[in-house]
Amino acid sequence: SIDIKQRAAELRDLLNHYSYQYYVLDNPEVPDAEYDRLFRELQTIESDYPELLSADSPTQRVGGQALDKFDEVQHAIPMLSLDNVFDQQELTAFDKRVRDWLNTNQQQTYAAEPKLDGLAISIRYENGVLVQAATRGDGSTGEDVTVNVRTINSVPLKLQGEHIPAVVEIRGEIFMPKAGFEKLNQSQLANNKKPFVNPRNAAAGSLRQLDSKITASRPLEIYCYGIGVIEGISRPASHSAAMSLIAEWGCRISPELKVLDGLEACQQYIDDLAQRRDSLEYDIDGVVFKVDDTILQERLGFVSRAPRWAIAYKFPAQEEMTT
């Protein structure tokens, strides 16, 4: 009946909103018991009325039976890697190459954010609904890990707000926080299983499971960092504007994102983050600086395998203590 259908829609929106508050904003609005009560109510309705099941229902995050393989996905916009620099002198050289290429002496505005040590993902939304998620793979061809990405609570099943694009690929880094990694390794050891070497390997191993129930049991999170394909609305004028937009849509972005004018500010950002590195809840292996302006990015383009407009400033590798 209409009111059951309406109640199911209401519960889906309510639960997705509470999930957003809890997992994306880290700012729970209701106690877990309230969330669980509503979740069970929706499960009951959906089991009584299976025709009311929908892809954006929070009850559908954990998939059915395991896959026997991953399908391939072609990235319409390649997922490229980043060139690296290792010290201030090389960062200065990057900035000079940018200014030379743009034929300007003006200081550049960069968007800076931590470079997470996880794995890159591209998540496709059509009319706001999550339809596909693919790993980077070789940059052109990745693996379809949709059912596994759907189990990650900080990944919205449906985008929120008014200006939802017809199609948008949100790119980001899936990672395992340090605390979750330690806990997982304790349970690995308790079950006589091999512990993971580091959070990055644990995240990769957890995401590339053929059984999404295993992925669902792993503490995976995401920080989104870019837009691939976008149709139906024009590409944002800058990286920082794109980040504000995807945050509006309910995607999780790094709280460390900053727009910086000139190299001096970039160096200060690096020094500040290097000092805080050990106290962050997740592993990072550096800072990503991007020319913020989209038109300048397009003018700078890409060299063979990486953007001319972006660079990763890497920190010295941290010796992971294998437990």
Ligand SMILES: Cc1c[n+]2nc(N)[nH]c2nc1OC(C)C
């Ligand atoms: C490969 C990559 C990785 N990351 N990581 C962040 N934080 N931003 C970012 N951007 C990337 O690529 C864009 C420059 C296209």
